[in-house]
Amino acid sequence: MWFVHTIICIYNISIVPFCAYDGKLPIKFEDLKSCDIFIDDIIETINEEDYVWVSADGVYLVTNNGKIIQSYGLINNLKEKLSPSLNWDENLYENKEFISYNSFDPPALNNLKVISKYTNKGKVNIELTFGTKNLNLIEEKISSNEIGWSGTNSYWVDENNFVWKSIQNISPKLPEISLEVTKKPR
Numbered sequence: 001m002w003f004v005h006t007i008i009c010i011y012n013i014s015i016v017p018f019c020a021y022d023g024k025l026p027i028k029f030e031d032l033k034s035c036d037i038f039i040d041d042i043i044e045t046i047n048e049e050d051y052v053w054v055s056a057d058g059v060y061l062v063t064n065n066g067k068i069i070q071s072y073g074l075i076n077n078l079k080e081k082l083s084p085s086l087n088w089d090e091n092l093y094e095n096k097e098f099i100s101y102n103s104f105d106p107p108a109l110n111n112l113k114v115i116s117k118y119t120n121k122g123k124v125n126i127e128l129t130f131g132t133k134n135l136n137l138i139e140e141k142i143s144s145n146e147i148g149w150s151g152t153n154s155y156w157v158d159e160n161n162f163v164w165k166s167i168q169n170i171s172p173k174l175p176e177i178s179l180e181v182t183k184k185p186r
Helices: 006-015
Strands: 020-029 032-047 050-055 060-064 067-072 077-082 098-105 109-128 131-144 149-157 163-168 177-183
Antiparallel strands (some): 020 032, 050 060, 077 098, 149 163
């Protein structure tokens, strides 16, 4: 896998025949509760709209329309996210609230009700690994009154509704996760 310095990673990503992403994930170490490291992941499986990403150290993320819906190998995993199927279109931003039910492990927390509201912040130029893109910035405000958890997720989406970059809060026990697709799936 591509777990070396950034310059090497960019070269490796550019020559592989499949898609990849750069990510910043909280990883468990023996003496630390968590810390942030940069990893380079490759796509393992594409199943309809779900992408399964795997890192060299065994961290798995499942994304659907750019949103993380499952994780494995973190200190607190998102086991399941039950939510309405959403596309990145205009009717998403009409002051609607969307409800999802998230389950975590360890420790076990099942069907946590999470409320989401989306805002389209408009087009922005964002610097990505292989250049600048003009993308729509979508913000998702999330909250759960049951445990007093809230946060903001950001998604940079192109005109074909593909998420090139995101910063996501997937668990109340983890720092935010930053993902950038460096090679688009075919």
